[in-house]
Amino acid sequence: MAVTRSDLYQRARRLIPGGVNSPVRAMRAVGLDEPLFMRSGAGALIEDVNGNRYVDWVLSWGPLLFGHADAATLAAVEEALRRGTTFGAPTEGEVELAQEIVDAVPSIEMVRMTSSGTEAAMSAVRLARAATGRDRLIKFAGNYHGHVDALLASAGSGLMTLGIPSTPGVPRGVAGETIVLPYNDVDAVAAAVARYGEGLAAIIVEPVAGNMGVVPPEPGFLEALRTLCDACGALLVFDEVITGFRVARGGAQERFGVRPDITVLGKIVGGGLPAAAFGGRAELMERLAPVGDVYQAGTLSGNPLAVAAGTSVLRRLRDPAVYEALEARGARLEAGLAPFGCVQRVGAMMTLFCQDGPVRDDADAARSDTERYGALFRHVLARGVYLAPSQFECMFVSLAHGDEEIDRTIEAVGGFFGH
Known part of the structure; x- marks a missing residue:
C-alpha cells in the first residue's frame, strides 16, 4: 500500500x-x-x-x-555526480561559478561560496564589522536575513506567519546591537544614522522585500541608504538571496542602479541545490581568511553538485x-x-x-x-x-x-x- x-x-x-x-x-x-x-x-x-x-x-x-x-540542470548534476559528491578541496567548477557571479552582479569583484543564505548573511555581517571596526547594525522590520542571532529581530515571513517573538534564545547583548527601522522610511534611517552613525558597521536590507510579501523600494529609498552609509562610514549590504538573478541577471542592484558594498546571494545561485554566496569589492573580500584576518569556512562550501547546478542555470541567464x-x-x-x-x-x-x-x-x-x-x-x-x-x-x-x-x-x- x-x-x-x-x-x-x-x-x-x-x-x-x-x-x-x-x-x-x-x-x-x-x-x-x-x-x-x-x-x-x-x-x-x-x-x-x-x-x-x-x-x-x-x-x-x-x-x-x-x-x-529542468533537463539541463539535471544533466549538469549527473555529470558532476559521476566524478564524486564532495572533496573538501577546490574544484574547477567553483572557479567557473564564481566567474558567472562576478560577470553578472555589478558590485561583486570577488565572491565566497557558502551552503545557505543564513550562513552567507552571517558571514557578510562579520566581514562588515571587521572592516569598519564597529558593531551596530541597522536592519528593517519585515526583512529576513536568515536565522542569525543579530538579525532575527522583526525578521519577516516565518515569524510573521507563525506569530513567534523574534528573539527567544538570542542573548540580549547580541540583539541590542541591532537597530530595527521601518522599511521605506528614509527619515527614520537618517535619524538613526545621526544618532548611531559613529558606531554603525552596516545597513543590511532586502532591496526588494520578499519576506513580508513583495514590497518594492520606494523611489529614492535605496539611493538614500547608499548616501547615508557613505556619510557615516558604514557599509551597505544588499541581501539578494531572493532578488539575485530573479528580478534581473545582476539582481536588484542592476534593476535599481544602486551598488552595495557587500551582496548576499542564494536560491538561484545553487540552481535548486543548497548553495549561497557573498561578495563585494576585492579589497574588502580579501579581509577573509586565508589571505586576511576574518575567519569564515565551510566543509561543503562550493559543493561540486550545487556548483554544477548553479553554473548550468547562471550561464543560461546571459540571454x-x-x-x-x-x-x-x-x-x-x-x-x-x-x-x-x-x-x-x-x-x-x-x-x-x-x-x-x-x-x-x-x-x-x-x-x-x-x-x-x-x-x-x-x-x-x-x-x-x-x-x-x-x-x-x-x-x-x-x-x-x-x-x-x-x-x-x-x-x-x-x-x-x-x-
Whole structure:
C-alpha cells in the first residue's frame, strides 16, 4: 500500500520537531492540520504523495527559475555526480561559478561560496564589522536575513506567519546591537544614522522585500541608504538571496542602479541545490581568511553538485530573452489577479495581499486578512494550484509557467472571489 500524507505526518511528528524541517512548511497559518508531502516535480507542476498534482508557484521558495527537474540542470548534476559528491578541496567548477557571479552582479569583484543564505548573511555581517571596526547594525522590520542571532529581530515571513517573538534564545547583548527601522522610511534611517552613525558597521536590507510579501523600494529609498552609509562610514549590504538573478541577471542592484558594498546571494545561485554566496569589492573580500584576518569556512562550501547546478542555470541567464519572457509571464499573472486584492510585483516575484493596499512596510503587510488568505489557499489547492502557505511570502514565476498554468491559476483565484 502506498504511503499517505497522514501516515508520513504521524511518523514525522515522532522524529522531527513539528513534523517539518522548516516552520512555514507546517501550513498551520493557512488552516491545514497536516503539511503536504511532495513526491516529484516536472516543469511547473508538482505531485504529492497522495497523487494530487498542482501548478506550483512556490518553486522551492524561488530557486527553480527553469522549473522542476529542468533537463539541463539535471544533466549538469549527473555529470558532476559521476566524478564524486564532495572533496573538501577546490574544484574547477567553483572557479567557473564564481566567474558567472562576478560577470553578472555589478558590485561583486570577488565572491565566497557558502551552503545557505543564513550562513552567507552571517558571514557578510562579520566581514562588515571587521572592516569598519564597529558593531551596530541597522536592519528593517519585515526583512529576513536568515536565522542569525543579530538579525532575527522583526525578521519577516516565518515569524510573521507563525506569530513567534523574534528573539527567544538570542542573548540580549547580541540583539541590542541591532537597530530595527521601518522599511521605506528614509527619515527614520537618517535619524538613526545621526544618532548611531559613529558606531554603525552596516545597513543590511532586502532591496526588494520578499519576506513580508513583495514590497518594492520606494523611489529614492535605496539611493538614500547608499548616501547615508557613505556619510557615516558604514557599509551597505544588499541581501539578494531572493532578488539575485530573479528580478534581473545582476539582481536588484542592476534593476535599481544602486551598488552595495557587500551582496548576499542564494536560491538561484545553487540552481535548486543548497548553495549561497557573498561578495563585494576585492579589497574588502580579501579581509577573509586565508589571505586576511576574518575567519569564515565551510566543509561543503562550493559543493561540486550545487556548483554544477548553479553554473548550468547562471550561464543560461546571459540571454536577455530569459528576463523578457519572465517579465511577460509575470505581467500576465499580475493583470489577471489584480481584481482580487493588492498585487505587488517586481519582475518574477509577486504577492497577492488580501487587502486594498498599497503595502510599503511590515505594518501595512500585517493589516492583510490572513484568515481570508488561508481560505484562498485551501480553495485553490483543492483546484490544483499551490500558492505559498503564508500571506507574507512570494509567488515565483518561472520559464516553466506558460499561459495554461497562468490562466488556470487566475481562474482558480477568481472562483474564490466569485468571478
